[in-house]
Amino acid sequence: MRRRPLLLSGLAALTAGGAKAQSVYAGPSNIQKPALDDKIGAGFSRRVIARWGGLLQPNAPPFTPNALTVSQASNQFPYDAVIAALLSPPQAQDGIPRLVLVTANPTAPARMLFPAGTDNAAVAGREQGVTVVNLQYLSGRWVTVVGGYQTRRLSDGTLCQLSGPAVGQVGSTVQGVLAVNGGSPTPWGSVLLAEGDASHWLARLADLEFGYSAPENASRFGWVVEFDPLDPLSIPVKHTALGRIARADVLATTTKDGRAVVFFTQDSKAGMMFRFVADGTALDSGTISVAVLGGDGIDWVSLSNDVPSLVGLENTGVTVGGEIFDAPGGLALSEDGGKLYLACGGNAARTVTDTLNPRTGSDDGHVVQFTLPGSDPAAEHFPASLVLIAGDPVTARGTQYGPGSQAWLRKPRRLAIDPAGNLWIGTDQHGDTTKTADGLFMMQTSGPAQGALAYAYLAPIGAAAGGAAFDANTKTAFGAVRHPGATPEASFANPATRWPTLRPDMPPQTTIISLTT
Template sequence: MNTEPEDSNPSPHPHLAEVIDASRRSALRHGVALAAAGWAAPLAAAATPSLIGFKPVPVSRADTVSVPEGYTTQVIAPWGDPVGLAGAMPAFRWDAGNSADEQAAQLGMHHDGLHFFSLDGSRSGLLVMNHEYVDPDLLFPDGRAGWNAEKVRKSQAAHGVSVIEVREQGGRWDVVRPSRHARRITASTPMAVGGPAAGHPLLRTAADPKGERILGTFNNCASGITPWGTYLTCEENFIGYFQPPPEPDAHQRRWGLRAGEQAWLGWHLHDERFDAGRHPNEPNRFGWVVEIDPFDPASTPVKRTALGRAAHEGATTVRTRDGRAVVYMGEDAANEYLYRFVSRDKIQPGGARANATLLDHGTLSVARFDADGRGRWLPLVHGQGPLTAANGFADQGEVLVKARQASDLLGATKMDRPEWTAVDHDGWVYSTLTNHSRRGTEGQPAPDAANPRARNTMGQIIRWKEDGDHDGEAFRWNHFVLAGDPAAERPEARGNIRGDAFGCPDGLWVDGRGVLWVQTDMSSSVMGRGEHAGLGNNAMLAADPASGEVRRFLVGPVGCEITGATGTPDGRTMFINIQHPGEAPGERNDPAQPRRFSNWPDQRPDGRPRSATLVIRRADGGPVGS
């Protein structure tokens, strides 16, 4: 989601990563040294053949999907189609007139992260996907007019997560309806709480005096999977759903609540728990990573507080050589941080039940990137260093609820909006830093080694590799690529891409062959304008981690974000999500003109743009991307 990012950490004081040699900083700001400096560049061209075998597609501004020659696409599971609940399969109404109860049985709006969980090899499985947010002007026939409790209920029902069953037959994929696996998880679904913050006073409310049962999840952005077969959904820009109190306290301000501002969707007008003045602890109950067992529709999702509270985007899980779980997470907000969680216990055979509390015990750390290409993980552990009661942290639960404040005190590196993470076959961990157009301006951090560009409109992909194993305290790091357009007038916007230009990297996925797939999220307010004028619509690109080569694989329709990537075990089918086609460029959509900016995917004269899942295959049946 590339709206104006939250920025609750604008303090100008330097962190350790900013204390660098003046001459090197000057070179970094202009990107001059990056192509040649070994500590900040992609690896030299490898002797092995490229992993990428397709002819790249050109930049496009069309209201369609472009893929390379020899590839086919199929649209499935658009917003409003029934998920397949037995006895509840309401059809989508083209005027957006479905009720709240009907929406609760349909796919939600604005598809984001997703994963394919196999049921029968590469022929059938479960697609689990997030629904990040809604556009009220497209969700209802008359948009925001006459805002009422029913509209709040439908808006909440269009958020969350969908589980659908899909099956391939004759080269086409279809959603199985009805399916015993089908499920909707919304902003009204009961959630359990696990980990050190479960039951904490900061999570207690009048409706939940024990702080152990939270209603709902929303603004679900990127996602992850675990080695034991569960889905991790990440609560990102949750703070915008809450109406600020008249005078927010320091904790509330640090998390983005500002006096005089209005909640994005007006839920508080008909669901008072979203009024932070009346219910100051309710925002503390969001911003967590939620674990879902997709194979058990009766299971209760669990908010895993040991992974810390943040505007979470992404939760990539790997295992250490001794069998413990490691989760890498970004926080999509300006000047926020990158996190890592290492479980205390080993992963057990037996799936979700055998590992039901694995993510409740372990150590959360925050990253510090030093100027010499080295870095360290700084543990967020109560009683260590400044994380004491004297500094406002009564216990480990409070450290986790106030992870931002704890990271501030530890001197972590403020990053340019860390979003998705991914791990390649050689153990390098990648994170997309989408942009930070205010870096280096008044009141904002100066460029530093990890975030080298002032007014960073294009973003970059940073990567690191721990010493020893994924639980190592120290790591080495470099920039895999600085995004940009070589034709840009401003040097800081040109980047150092080896191949096709792109801006604002967001989604990341490493497929079974080792290809790093990069998805972009330029805001509709900048697409086709200024420094982004030559980049067209948002796109998906394939990168070879060994050589750094980048090729444009797909371009999406007008106004959309390309997000979410997964595939079948045989690598011959890829699924991605097309989110918010027709997003208005810097303005609201007009309910009377729903097709003004896009009519993808249906192109009906009485239709409206709908987020949907795209199935991508090679016509000859070969592996996608080869």
């Protein structure tokens, strides 16, 4: 694809000249303050695609946020959303452009879902999970299709299979997809989902009918889950060959000879990064490696694939000296397969630095770029560099932004590459409103203004950015605005904002948006 700007006009203007600089920020000091409403980057138009309570099926009950039911939670767009994948279904005879959007739905906090803050576990279990939504392009805009062919929910009630070497120990079936933090489309047409730490969900759902209180059920969560979103009857499969660990994100690609490769990160303030290289095209056998600091980057050290090592993957990685990153999160791979990007959210508890974690006592975060020699995702060594060190460039130590940057950020969490090769960074400060707004930011990855940062979208107060995905044909970026109004002290009755409606009789709603130029 010929490189062309998908970015806002302001960022396009940054491509002219300038020497490499650190901590460069030329924007006004008040542009990124959290507010009741959102803020759209120059050159973009924003539309609402879907939001919490929106109908997914034509027979779904209306959204009544003051009295949520299991039926509502099962048939409406859920409370929280992170973009996992955007796929193109086969072209229909009517010629209408269509997409299938897959979102992970990680959280359902009682304080924000229920008027009195009293938990309703049956509702919460259906609010979390995964959502598949059909989109179609009509009259120059993307809209949801209520009751679309692929539209479905995966949640605590979804039957799943398990496959691979640990099936004999953990079992071959399990009820539920829990604590999904992220996901990735695969080159072979499926979607991978990253289950995180399900322990809090197992405790919360313990009194429900699916046996979550049984001790043996714990080992059936924390896996990479694969399903076909284009087939509404497909059964999700949990792949034990990729090990069991709380994951923050997952990314799929292939080697040049067609073997499947999966990168994933540990969901922890002090977490590791792993790689699975399949023996063939399936994910039932292969080799897991952990990233270990070495030379000018990382070396991939192979791990044992016996069942105890797979089930206890965290300990297995620590034993061989896996590199500890500061809250590793989102992953993104350049279109040519030559660069892998990792978002690190920061860790204030770090006391010793290294080349890939540059600051002690900082929770601002940074972004790491790995070079894949020969664009080979199975290479044994990846050179690495820091391409962004986050934080307020006026007050934070050691920040690094490219020349001509018009924005700054904290706590990068989600990454995506747009059709022009620019890196989109979604931030998540966990509701902290004291420093800057969360949002979607764009960083140029090549050219004279390499590293230049601008914002495409700033979320309302209490919200986080749940990633981005792109449709090159319509020059559309899709983004997820997570849990607006959910500051640490907020509740259903007293949110920090009631975005997007700003109506006093409506709660704040997680919203899928489109950004077009």
